[in-house]
Amino acid sequence: MLVRDSAHGGSQELERDVSSPMSRTRNAVLALILVVSLVLTACGGDDATSNQSDNAAVAAENTPLRLRVGVTPVPAGDILRFVQENLAPQAGLELEIIEFTDYVAPNLALRDGELDANFFQHVPYMEDFAKQHGIDLVAVVPVHINPIGAYSKKIKSIDELPDGAEIAIPNDATNGGRALLLLQSEGLITLKEGVGLTPTVRDIVDNPKNLTIRELEAAQIPRALDDVDLAVINGNYAMTAGFKPKDDAIIRESAIDNPYANVLAVLRGHENDPAVKVLAELLNRDEVRDFINEKYEGSVVAAF
Incomplete structure (x- = not known):
């Protein structure tokens, strides 16, 4: 920077350069401080973003499934x-x-x-x-x-089941088939060979006691006990109806290889x-x- 000096009462003007070495040093330091501040601000932003991401990850980990x-x-x-x-x-x-x-x-x-x-x-x-x-x-x-098991209010043993008895079984293919397989295991009926796990009443090839098979919705079968001689009831519905399947079922399928x-x-x-x-x-x-x-x-x- 230049200044004009009119001292000593004269009109002579003296130009002086005040950009001294000390001024230049001070300006350099200020510039350096500014650069460092900008760099730290940028880094601080990255750190804040990183911290937010870390916090989100921790929150996700702590959120219950x-x-x-x-x-x-x-x-x-x-x-x-x-x-x-x-x-x-x-x-x-x-x-x-x-x-x-x-x-x-x-x-x-x-x-x-x-x-x-x-x-x-x-x-x-x-x-x-x-x-x-x-x-x-x-x-x-x-x-x-x-x-699955069979229950009755009229007989105490499967040997007491009369000719022409009415038996209620579930009306869905798999639990109905399961009931028929249980009846076959007791010699009450014979099913067509090769029917697998889903036989139907149409697959009965021998019915020596002339049993009547009545197909009902599984959940309704416990309510039909008064109306039939024997009812094949899924275990969960039997327990809901107050039965203890291990003790109360007249016949019951095995749990082995079930x-x-x-x-x-x-x-x-x-x-x-x-x-x-x-x-x-x-x-x-x-x-x-x-x-x-x-x-x-x-x-x-x-x-x-």
Whole structure:
């Protein structure tokens, strides 16, 4: 910078350069400080973004997994509530349990997105229902077996079953077939060879007692006991009606090599969802097996 000096009373002007070495040094320092500030601000922004990302990740890790699961009340509902109260909290899993009283609505609710999973059915029923309704269902893990049994208010032994007796069985293909196989195992009927797990009344080739087979919706069969001589009832509905299957069934299928294990089921594509995998692991814990054994005393059998 230049200044004019008119000292000493003269008109002579003296120009002086005040851009001294000290001024230049000071300006350089100020410029350096400005650059450093800009760099730190930029780095600070990156750190803030990084911290926000880290916080979001921690929040995600700490957010509980959630599942809405449809069940029939007994025993599936009891088992799932045991898991909900005793195992799920430590695993970071929140369960919403929705109860159904039939075998149709839980699969339709799963199809319609009202549920994330259900737990009430065995694989033969699941596969037949899926085929009939165009739903792609997947069994995730087996949990328990409810051996099907026959009950009566009129006889105490299968040997007392009279000629021409009326027998109620479930009207769905898999549980109806299961009932017919049970009757065949007692020599009451003979089924056509090769019918597999889903025989129908049309597959009966010998009926020496001239039995009348009455097909009813599975959930309604306990109410028909007063009207028939014998009723083949699914284990869950028998227990809901107050029966203890191990003691009260006149005849009952074996749990050994039984293909009717009840499973946790989901729509295909969701079997590896984190929450589903956690629930599957919890349902096969030793604590669940102990709960089943202690609560049901053989009327329900663990399938794992």
